[in-house]
Amino acid sequence: MTTFHVMAGSDDMAERPAIRRITLSDVRDALALGFEDFRAKPSHYVFLSLIYPICGVVLVTWSSGANLLPLIFPLIAGFALLGPFFALGLYEISRRRELGMDTSWRHALEVRHSPALPSILAVGALLFVLFVAWLVFAQMLYTNLFGPEPPQSLGLFMASIFSSENGLLLMLAGNAIGFCFALVVLATTVIAFPLMLDRDVGAVVAMETSLRATLMNPMPIAAWGLIVAALLIVGTIPLFVGLAVIMPILGHATWHLYRKLVVDERT
Template sequence: MTTFHVMAGHDQMVARPAIRRIGIPDVMDALRRGFDDFRAKPSHYVFLSLIYPIAGVVLVTWSSGANMLPLIFPLVAGFALLGPFFAIGLYEISRRRERGMDASWRHALEVRNSPALPSILAVGAMLMALFIAWLVFAQLLYTSLFGPEPPQSLALFLASVFGSENGLLLMLAGNAIGFCFALVVLATTVIAFPLLLDRDVGAVAAIETSLRATLVNPVPVACWGLIVAALLVVGSIPVFVGLAVIMPILGHATWHLYRKIVVDEQR
């Protein structure tokens, strides 16, 4: 039965799982294993991941139709901040496949029965708070440079962004702020959700373990972050359709990255 031990694990103790040092080859191997998991039953995983392209199109359509053109890019880019949480079902499929269990797409919903569900939701709430904070910062930056009035049309908006000094400053500062938010998410959740699925250690321990994993393996984790960012850009170009393939591969690969970084106590 699910219990509400969020700060610590089921034994009320804050766990400190052991961390391994890994290299770039380990990151690439995790990505390869993620692709192998996807290739096992790709139709199921594409079905599960349709939420990403659909959500992307909805976000753009909504922001375009509500005089919120300045938030289109922040919404699309910031949506990736929530990716680690929305991929939770894919981690579960990889976990089951690793153990030789039935790994059909229905089992992605088994997360709802996880004893660590409150902790998972707590870390997910943290990501949502960061997502909202990013949107607030992005809006404040735009209004500080262009004023509170929304652009009258898409053409005028693009002209002001790409044809003025303030537009250049908006892009430079916006990307710098976005990078800081992405770095926080990467460092705090790189293996947090897979760890919670595997062990009910509590939200604090999961975040702290991700931070330690990042500090112990700064170059591999940075490489992983660059791979994720590059693949998300590629998947977003054709109207977000590519995310239906990219997201499951990254989700499964994240599970294998977790296995490489965190020492399994049962082995």
């Protein structure tokens, strides 16, 4: 039965899982293992995979129709901030495959029965707040540089971005702000969701463990962040269709990265 224990684990103890030091080869291995998980039974993940390109297209369509063209890129980039939460089902599939259990697609939905669900939802809510904050900052930046009036068309909008000093400043400042948001999410949630799914340690402990893992392994975690960013960019190019493959692989790989970073003291 799911109970409300967000600050600490189910036994009200603030467990601090031990962290390993890893190398870049471990990051590559985690990615390879994630690909193996995806390749094992990819048909089971189709319905999950399609969520990502569909949501991406919907976000762009909505922003265009609502005269919110300046928010197209922030929406696409910010959508990645929510990725760790949306990959919960993929972590569960990798966990079950690791244990030799049934990995039918329906088990991806069993996360809703996890005793750590309140903690998972709490961290998910935090990611949503960061997502909204990123959009607010992006809109404020555009308004300060180009004024409150929305662009009349996509062509005029693109021209103003790529042919003016304000456009260059928007890209530089926007990417810098986005990097800060992404860094916060990476450092605090890189393994938080897999940890909560595997061991009900509480939201605060899960985020603190992710932060400790990042500080102990700055280069491997930075490399992981760059790999994720690069693959997400590649996935969005063909009308988001590539995300149907990229996101599941990254989701599975995140589980294996968690396994490499956190010592399982229960065995």
